[in-house]
Amino acid sequence: MNITVSQRGEVSIAAILGEIDGKTAPLAQAQLMPILEATNKVVLDMSSVSYLSSAGLRMLLVLYRQATARSGKVALVGLSEEIKDTMSMTGFLGFFEVSDTLDAGLLSLA
Amino acid sequence: MAELTNVITPALDVQERRIDYxxxxxxxxxxxxxxxxxxxxxxxxxxxxxxxxxxxxxxxxxxxxxxxxxxxxxxxxxxxxxxxxxxxxxxxxxxxxxxxxxxxxxxxxxxxxxxxxxxxxxxxxxxxxxxxxxxxxxxxxxxxxxxxxxxxxxLIFEDFDWEDDRPCEIPVEDLVIYEMHVRSFTADPSAGAKHPGTFAAMREKLPYLKALGINCVELMPIFEFNECENDRVSPETGERLFNYWGYSTVAFFAPKTSFAATGKFGMQVDELKTLVKELHRNGIEVILDVVFNHTAEGNEMGPTISFRGVDNQTYYMLTPEGYYYNFSGCGNTLNCNNPIVRNMVLDCLRYWVAEYHIDGFRFDLAAILGRDPWGTPMPNPPLLETLAFDPVLGKCKLIAEAWDAGGLYQVGSFPAYGRWAEWNGKFRDDWRRFLIGEPGMAGAVAQRIQGSPDLYGWNARGTTASINFITCHDGFTLYDLVAYNDKHNWANGEGGTDGGNDNHSWNCGWEGETDDPAIRELRRRQMKNAWVALMVSQGVPMVLMGDEVARTQFGNNNAYCQDNHLNWMDWSQCAQNADLLRFAQRMIAFRHAHPVFRNIAHLTNTDYAGSGYADITWHGTEAWQADWSDNSRVVAFMLDGRHAKGATQTDDMIYVIFNAYWDALHVRLPGLSHDRRWHLAVNTGMPSPRDIHPTGTEPPLDNQGSLLIGPRAAIVLVGR
CATH class of the missing domain: 2.60.40.10 (Immunoglobulins)
Incomplete structure (x- = not known):
């Protein structure tokens, strides 16, 4: 798992590559939390995430809860069909702004 | 007020300092x-x-x-x-x-x-x-x-984000319960589900349940079981037979993994909780059918999975020789009044309420839960008392199947502690017998209409002690009740001997499927009559999945082992039987619209509200003259709207006539006060859509003094 961060205006874009599971989720959280605290608006580009485990879903929700407490926002873009399906069935999807493309994701945080 | 950001302390810093970590x-x-x-x-x-x-x-x-x-x-x-x-x-x-x-x-x-x-x-x-x-x-x-x-x-994470959800706490008398099997609901291709037979697929179908108008689902077992515990095939088709219904628990704290589309990722807990949350959001409660009378380990020939290997002597009722008592008919009997096992049951139910926000429980063969460790029924069973007084379970519904396979039948006498309701088997039997025209049933049915005061009046349990049903997973579906005289269980591989014989059913003139339009029309009418009977009776109505669209098991009255069309809901029937579905929806809506059907205390046959009418009055073909003789096949009653919910609410006057006789009859109507008129809400003798009129659009009767009721029909009038 690897995270690349870029900036677009006041929004941070974090592109995640690889699998988010019980081992990598804490690492991802440790990297993403300071970014959220710095900018308050984060787009997570999930298009290169091949697998998102239960622990990964929880990491996302922790980010969401932190963002909400700070009046910030987290948007997800580029979810694969299977991950989106899993997130929907387990109740995680409804918390997030979800978009197909990066541009749409940026727009959702505007 | 502190800012939210200050409230969120990174808990880990504190925890890292604790030595026990x-x-x-x-x-x-x-x-x-x-x-x-x-x-x-x-x-x-x-x-x-x-x-x-x-x-x-x-x-x-x-x-x-x-x-x-x-x-x-x-x-x-x-x-x-x-x-x-x-x-x-x-x-x-x-x-x-x-x-x-x-x-x-x-x-x-x-x-x-x-x-x-x-x-x-x-x-x-x-x-x-x-x-x-x-x-x-x-x-x-x-x-x-x-x-x-x-x-x-x-292992699971127990951090589900419920937001502001909690159990609905709908007053029990306002419930309309829908008994269903998670897999059966969406397994058929006609359901069009992305993940057939799962919690997720059930969630996709919530709009259907909402449109039907039910406000409670009772899920047949969803605790982990092994559907493949038997190795048998159908003698008819050669298909594998399963422990399909799941009345054979392996793990009381775990949801059935293969009922979750995400079970392969270990996310079944989240998927089920999401379903419960979504049901609650739609105003629908969730009752679980729980099987604490036995486990999947069977008798001494069965597998050692869990309890037997942990502490056999504690978990099971044993004979003096060390064999298993079999009050469940399934090989063993859980020793539920042993203090340890009692605590496990309590832990389990508390867990499902606290962690899954479950609204209530229906206890399979609950009479067993009142037996002592040697099988003797107890007058004051500690388990039942404990559950009734437990604070975590304090608002949830507790429903007993008040009999067991050892011959203990406690309908009306189940130890209730002011909490327990019962599946009312007498409601089922009496209505069935009345509707097929058996003589001598008018008096019995009058008791069922009132919430069975003959069963539950003696200790003031009220109407809500009675879960009213005409069909449930055991026995015929509603359609099969009007299409078969006898059970047809060969596919179950037990030589046709399994399943009950006291079906009180009538095929209306032909056993099974027929093209005869008269028989088909009569069957439809009889199904609608049953829907009326359920929805106008005091107590808590429960309907069986699919009865709203004439689901059939082709005469199989014990389809516990069938993973196929015998159990699966066929969604194409929603269009084929749209008239029946419409009738069921409107009949449920009618009950919800009229609190006069939903009293908590039994009716008194007196005018305690000072309205000029008793809460309930009895009639026949002549107004004010009920006929309770053996030959009577007519029951008519009037409910006074001023007595709704114990005279705490005001409703219309309601008049209901059941004619179980094979001919049409002239019926004289009781008069209303001068400013009110009778309006026709329901007439099962009429073809759809004139069989039922939506609330508020009921046409007034031309003749306010009398009417003609068709053979084997029910009429409901609203006086306003």
Whole structure:
């Protein structure tokens, strides 16, 4: 798992590559939390995430809860069909702004 | 007020300073610490997992850990003697991957069946408190019986984000219960579900349930069971037979993994909770059908999965020779009034209410729960009393199937403690017999209409003690009730002898499917009559999945083993039988619209509200003249709207006439006060859509003094 961060205006874009599971989720959280605290608006580009485990879903929700407490926002873009399906069935999807493309994701945080 | 950002303290800083989050022992590279006995089962603690299991007769215990699906254990960690407190072995193991770990136990102890001891340390045992079970993720896949550990304990996160959800607490008298099977609801291709037969697929169908108007689903067993526990095939089709319904619990704390589309990812807990949350959001409660009378381990010939290997003598009712009492008809009987087992049942139900926000429970063969450890019925069974007075269960519905397979029949006498309701089998039988025209049933049906005061009046339990139903998973569907005289159970592979014989059914002139339009019309009318009977009776109505669209099991009245069209809901019937579906929807809406059907106390046949009418009055073909003779097949009654819900609400006047006679009859109507007129709400003798009129649009009767009711029909009038 690897995270690349870029900036677009006041929004941070974090592109995640690889699998988010019980081992990598804490690492991802440790990297993403300071970014959220710095900018308050984060787009997570999930298009290169091949697998998102239960622990990964929880990491996302922790980010969401932190963002909400700070009046910030987290948007997800580029979810694969299977991950989106899993997130929907387990109740995680409804918390997030979800978009197909990066541009749409940026727009959702505007 | 402090800003939110200040409230959110990174908890980890504090936790890292606690000394009990550091290991004290090491076993082959696994870091350990003495655990905490409470709570039993597994609990995630910072950095590790607390494992706790009790046995009053085991002499030693070993924790067995697997990588998910692994053929051999990762490690077997014997509990150090210093980790045992009383008869509880507890241990924290650090550094485990919650998502990929599977666990079990080996318990040592005597093999002495006549003394009730059946320890089998060669076997790996499933934790009775396992909150999730791996190994059977794919429904119907034949098990590998050579697997050294078939059904494996798994760890779960218990951090579901419920937001502001909690159990709905709908007043019990306002419920309309829909009894259903999770897999049957969406398994058929006609359901068009992306993941057929799952919790997720059921969630997709919520708009259907909402449109039907029910406000409570009662789910047939969803605790982990093994549908492949038997190895039998259908003598008719050669198809494999299953323990399909699931009345055979393997793990009381774990949802059925293969009922979840995400079960293969270990997310069944989240998927079920999401379904419950979404049901609640739509105003629909969730009652679970729980089977505490026996387990999947069967008798002494059955497999050792969990309880038998943990503490056989504690968990099961045993004969003096060490054999299993069989009050359940399923091989063994859970020893539920043993104090230990009683606590497990309580732990389990509390867990489902607290963690899953479950609204209530229906207890399969609940009369067993009132038997002492030697099988004798008790006047004051501690388990039933405990559940009735427990604070966590304090607002949830407790419903008993008030009989067992050992001959104990307690409808009307189940120990209730002001809490317990009962499946009212007499409601089912009396209405069935009345509707097919049996003589001598008018008086009995009058009791059922009033919420069965003959059964529940003697100790003032009121109408809500009675769960009213005409059909349920046991026995014929509503359509089969009007299409078959006899059961047709050959496909079950028991020589046609299984299933009940007292069906009180009538095929309306031909056994099974027919093109005869007169028979088909009569069947439709009889189904509608049953819908009316359910919705105008005091008490709590329960309907069976699919009865709103004439679901058929082709005469099979005990389809417990059939994973096919005999159980599956055929969604194409929604269009084929749209008229019946419409009737059911409107009839449910009619009940919701009229509180006069939903009294809590029994009706009194007196005018305690001073309205000029008694709360209920009885009539016949002549107004004010009920005929209770054996030959009477007409029951008519008027409910006074000023007496709705114990005179706390005001409703219309309601007049209901059932004609179970084979000819049309002239009926004289009771008069209304001068400013009111009778309007026609329901007439099952009329073709759709004139069989039922939506609330508020009922046409007034031209003749306010009398009407003609068709043969075998029901009419409902609204006076306003």
């Amino acid at each position: 550091y290991p004290t022992h090491d076993y082959n590279g696994y870091q350990l610490r003495p655990g905490k006995p409470y709570p039993f089962g597994t609990t995630l603690v910072p950095g590790g997992v607390n494992f706790s299991i009790f046995s009053n007769h085991a002499t030693a215990c070993t924790l067995v850990l697997f990588e998910k699906g692994g053929g051999t254990p990762l490690v077997e960690i014997p509990f150090p003697d210093s980790f045992r407190i009383g008869n509880v072995w507890c241990m924290i193991v650090f550094g485990l991957d919650v998502e990929t770990l599977e666990y079990g136990y080996r318990l040592e102890g005597p093999w002495d069946p006549t003394a009730g001891q059946r320890f089998a340390p060669s076997r790996i045992i499933l934790d009775p408190y396992a909150k999730a079970v791996g190994g059977r993720e794919v429904w119907g896949q034949p098990p590998d019986w050579n697997d050294i550990f078939l059904q494996r304990g798994r």
